[in-house]
Amino acid sequence: MWRRRWRCIALWCLTVVGLACSPAGAAFAQAMPSIAFHYGDRPPVDALQAFDIAVVEPDSGFDPRQLSTPATSWFAYVSVGEVLPGRAYFKDIPKAWLAGNNDAWQARVVDQSAQGWPAFYVDKVITPLWQRGFRGFFLDTLDSYQLVAKTDAERARQEAGMVRVIQAIKARYPDARLIFNRGFEILPQVHQLADAVAFESLFRGWDQGKGRYVEVNDADRAWLLGQARTIREQYRLPVIAIDYCPPADRRCARETARRIKALGMTPYVADPGLQTVGIGSVEVLPRRVLVVQERRQGLSIDDSPGVRFVSMPLNYLGYRVEFAETRDPLPDIGPDRYAGVVVYVDGNVTEQPGRFVSWIEKQIAQGMPVVFMNDFGASVTGSLARTLGLKPVKGRVSGPVEILARDPMMGFEMPVAPDRTQAEAIQVPERAGYRSLLRMRSGTLTYDAAAITPWGGYVLGPYAVRQNSSNDQSRWVVQPLTFLREALRLPDMPVPDVTTENGRRLLTIHIDGDGFASRAEIPGGGFSGEVLFREIFDRYRLPMTMSVIQGELASDGMYPKLTAQLEPIARKIFAQPYVEVASHTFSHPFEWGRTVPGEPASEGRNVEGDEEFHLAIPGYTMDLNREIGGSIDYINRRLAPPGKPVSLLLWSGDCQPPAQALKLTAQAGVLNMNGGDTLITRSNPSWTAIAPLGINKPDGTFQVFAPNQNENVYTNLWHGPFYGFERVIETFELTDRPLRFKPVNIYYHSYSGTKAASLKALRKVYDYVLTQPLLPLHATDYVRKVLDWQDMAVARELPAGDGGQGGAWIVRGDGNLRNLRWTGNGVPDVASARGVTGTSPAPGGGVYLYLDGGNARFAIGAAPAAEPAVQLAEANGIVRDWQRRDGVTTFAFSGYYKPFFRLAGAGQCRVSVDGKPVQGVRERNTLRVDTAPITDPIHVRQRVEVHCAG
Known part of the structure; x- marks a missing residue:
């Protein structure tokens, strides 16, 4: 918690121009990293990692040891001059050391001159945080002693004590990084121990007593600027200025941060409680969209329209989707973290409709874009009509309907078919910001069924998605990407992309263990695992992920008499260097909703298996711990080779695990995947048949979906034709053109090794992918990319001038996702970029940017500023740690x-790999170099050096 400061007499001899033009100050400002402050209960790591330094409240439970954010240093907020009674160490402070109160913040002022205070502070405050992994500390309340020290002598004693505290910190922890909040009076003695100095309220402040924002007067500002000049020029330290704006007023924060930055200081502008993500030297673009829906009783969230229809387009645009139910209290969200809200409901909200309407009005009032799809959830009358600016039209739509005007985005996958069943008698006004997308007429009544509005937009049913129950197919009527981009006012940004790396589409292969115990119906016979190993696995030797079901192989399963034959087959497969080990559970649950009492079971699904919703294993009663942890332990003990444990759990049956199951996979230390139902084919050529990347379950767990679906759905649930899996090639092609939505994923079951037709189809699919420019990876590599995608930060450097359009882009993650898609105006400048190795065209327009890790910075220009001497044109492998020098x-x-790998701009260059010269091949105006395959390329890498003449 911040403490307010005391204003001093202004020093009018300092001018703002003098500070801004200071050569020393400019140099330090350039060297100062970006910084953010967040004191909320759950610091949003995904956004804060865009900053070089993030200061957090350590009592929030934040643990830096659990993070993979190599570009961000996490500092702990610590108060020196005051202590809150709620701090753990408060009870241990001798009462004699408490010298007074700060009533505005309900805190006690500590006597800095107390003899034991420095050692106490290091032992009780700093050491526990150091043990938790913090290596930086933001020292606040450095002048609170002025509340109790009334004479020069008293102030001198307090200042001397505070100096001893800071010296004690550095004596115990010499590598500790310290940022002071003010403390101007003691800087002459301890400035050499500080990394930077911060102060508050240069332009805009917060009056805690009156609970209001205030404009800082010229006198106070001039005094602060004088202090800043001394800090920068005399002590040669960077200066951080923290100001305050209402959290919903991003324009205020942006303009204030620009004013601070123009003075050569590092800005940070946020709400006075520092509960939201503010704007500093960089502005983080929110990458979350909240989808609000009302599910009918018993419908799993996996089958909801928010997952089936809305999530995939938002994922493609770069946005993580979270869900809220109208029956529950809707969450408190803000524009610092959320790009918008999508409401997808059928009819009016049934539970507490007034609460829903009030929440919608609140979001629009704070500038949050809101989109309604299918229905508004309430009658557009009264306050809601006023908020939306829509005009209810007298009368009702009752006769034949005709189209008066239609925007090109309407009629995307099927023509607009006039329909009055969900018609709403409303019109958009003829004023700026409103644009009808679909104007209809029924008799004398004219109404707008879809529109873009100043607050977002809407498209009413059935003009969003038309669903056909007779063939279980759906079609987009509105172009979802165009509509969502316009209605949510989504800016151009570099989109993290999990489909591609180094110019090549990704390829993963994973096998569910079903049927491992089945015998092949082909000449020579044998178990399906034997046949697959001989005919597919060892023939192609592509990286793949293999799973087994414990209940099929183990002696406590369905076929104990076959265990002695089946386990050696599994061991042989798992021992191959190209095979990754996975579990497909103990009993293969068919309906995961039934594995936990109280969870809704799937509705309307044609599930396989018996009434017990899992394989009929004698004497077995459903136990999630045995399904997940138990099966993993069995495979590790009995089947996996030493040093190669299970790394992935592949969901079975309906692939809709409850939160408890997802948590158990995390506790077991494995990743999870499967589900999603990407089924687009030429007989069902709809984007509604492309699944999103995964699903955020309501309790915060996340399930990664498989990129494609398996042969079961291409063979009519394994009823034939058994060659049907060859149609997955259609899916590969339709998820690549006109836009690349998915990587290539060959996903099938062990029972595909039992029939001649299914084996032939598999060979056809494998032969096809080998003709394509693909980058083969393991399934866990893909899962880690999706998890990185979830939390990546996309930010833009703040320009110093008022009229700037934004500086360079900054994109940060944990380094597993190494591909961005840019479709905005201009081209990336690779020559001046950091962390960018090259570019290539993206399907549908725009370019892919190749990254060498999790920290990239690049600018966009009308044309490249200069061509780099060498850049990556393409690579069938992983590139890390790209550096250019001399x-x-x-x-x-x-x-x-x-x-x-192929290098552009390497015409006069020599290449060595691990210190040995290699001879490249000239190919398409590039230099191609082939290297040896590596079993574990994530951890084992070859060092490449490219020496260029001149």
Whole structure:
């Protein structure tokens, strides 16, 4: 919690121009990293990692040891001059050391001159935080002693005590980084121990007593600027200025931050409680969209329209989707973290409709874009009509309907078919910000069924998605990408992309263990695992992820007499260097909703198996711990080779695990995947048949969906034709053009090894992918990319001038996702970029940017400022740690399968791999170098050096 400061007499001899033009100050400002402050209960790591330094409240439960954010240093907020009674160490402070109160913040002022205070502070405050992984500390309340010290002598004693505290911190922890909040009076003695100095309220402040925002007067500002000049020029330290604006007023924060930055200081502007993500040297673009829906009783969230229809387009646009139910209290969200709200409901909200309407009005009032799809959830009358600016029209739609005007985005996958069943008699006004997308007429009544509005937009049913129950197919009537981009006012931004890397579409292969115990119906017979190993796995030797069901193989399963034959087959497969080990559970639950009492079971699904909703294993009663942790332990003990444990759990049956199951996979230390139902084919060519990346379950757990679906759905649930899986090639092609929505994923079951037709289809699919420019990876590599995608920060550097359009882009993650998609105006400047190795065209327009890790910075220009001497044109492998210096480009490279890289701009260059010269091949105006495959390219890398003449 911030403490307010005391204003001092202004020093009018200082001018703002003098500070801004200071050469020393400009140099330090350039060196100062970006910084954010967040004191909320759950610091949003996904957004805060865009900053170089993030200061958090340690009592929020935040643990820096649990994070993978290599570009961000996490500082702990600590109060020196005051203590709140709620702090854990408060009870241990001798009462004699408490010298007074700060009533505005209900805090006690500590006597800094107390003899034991420095040692106490290090032992009780700093050491526990150091043990938790904090290596930086933001020292607040450095001048609170002025509340109790009334004479010069008293102030001198307090200042001397505070100096001893800071010296004690550095004596115990010399590597500790310290940022002071003010403390101007003691800087002459301790400035050499500080990394930077901060102060509050340069332009805009907060009056805690009156609970209001205030404009800082010229006198106070001039005094602060004088202090800033001394800090920068005399002590040669960076200066941080923290100001305050209403959290919903992003324009205020942006303009204030620009004013601070123009003075050569590091800005941060947020709400006075520092509960939201503010704007500093960089502005983080919110990448979350909240989908509000009302599910009918018994419908799982996996089958809801928010997951089936809305999530995929938002994912493609770069946005993580979270869900809320109208029956529950709707969450408190803000524009610092959420890009907008999508409401997808059928008819009016049934539970507490007034609460729903009030919440919608609140979001629009704070500038949050809101989109309604299918229905408004309430009658557009009264206050809601006024909020939306829509005009209810007298009368009702009752006769034949005709189209008066239609925007090109309407009629995307099927023509607009006039329909009055969900018609709403409303019109958009003829004024700026409103644009009808679909104007209809029924008799003399004219109404607008879809529109873009100043607050967002709407498209009413059935003009969003038309669902056909007779063939279980759906079609987008509105172009979802165009509509959502316009209605939510989504800006151009570099989109994290999990489909591609280094110019090549990704390929993963994973096998569910079903049927491992089945015998092949082909000449020679044998178990399906034997046949697959001989005919597919060892023939192609592509990286793949293999799973087994414990209940099929183990002696306590369905076929104990076959265990001695089946387990050696599994061991042989798992021992192959290209095979990743996975579990497909103990008993293969068919309906996961029934594994936990109280969870809704799937509705309307044609599930396989018996009435017990899992394999009929003698004597077995459903136990989630045995399904997940138990099966993993069995595989690790009995089947997996040493040092190669289970790394993934593949969901079975309906692939709709409850939160408890997802948590158990995390506790077991494995990743999870499956589900999603990407089924687009030429007989069902709709984007509604493309699944999102995964699903955020209501309790915060996340399930990663498989990129494609398995042969079961291409063979009519394994009733034939058994060659049907060859149609997955249609899915691969339709998820690549006109836009690339998915990587290539060959996903099938062990029972595909039992029939000649299914084996032939598999070979056809494998042969097809080998003709494509793909980058083979393991399934866990893909899962980690999706998890990184979830939490990546996309930010833009703040320009110093008032009229700037934004500086360079900053994108940060944990380094697993190494591809961005840019479709805005201009082209990325690779020559001046950091963390960007090259670019290539993206399907549908725009470019892919290749990253070498989790920290990229690049600018967009009308044309490249200069061509880099060397850049990556393409690679069938993983590129890390790309560096250019003095005509030498170095990077780490490795790949699973036939790895190679091609370099552009390397015409006069020599290449070495691990210190040995290699001879490249000239190919398409590039230099191609093939290297040896690596079993574990994530951790084992070859060092490449490229020396270029001149």
